[in-house]
Amino acid sequence: MKIAKVNETQIVETPHKMDVRKLYDKDSAQVMHITLQPGQALKPHITPVDVFFYILEGTPEVLVGDEKIQVSADSLVESPKDIVHCLYNNSDSIARILVVKAPRPSTSAKVL
DSSP states (O other): OOOOOGGGSOBOOOTTOSEEEEEEEETTEEEEEEEEOTTOBOOOEEOSSEEEEEEEESOOEEEETTEEEEOOTTOEEEEOTTSEEEEEOOSSSOEEEEEEEESOOSSOOEEO
16 A cells, blocks of 8 residues: 655645645546645646646635636535646635646646
């Protein structure tokens, strides 16, 4: 059995320059854990595969296409491939989000 603990997983280098940790990386899917401090946001980007965001903690705003909505913990948000999406933490507390890409992308996301 393989167990990945967020706090023991190294931060990966991304164009977003945030706390992003790769928890799972197989051909079938990729799972990232993102921690956004108050006031932090990812850069809007487009991925070549379907993505979903599961909000673990906090109330981040999620942009998918032209819709931007504040989402609470224990919510899942879908983002189809080739659609702009982004995460924003405009609150006063930490936001933690699990990001799942399926299948694992074979090309990089396009940062806007």
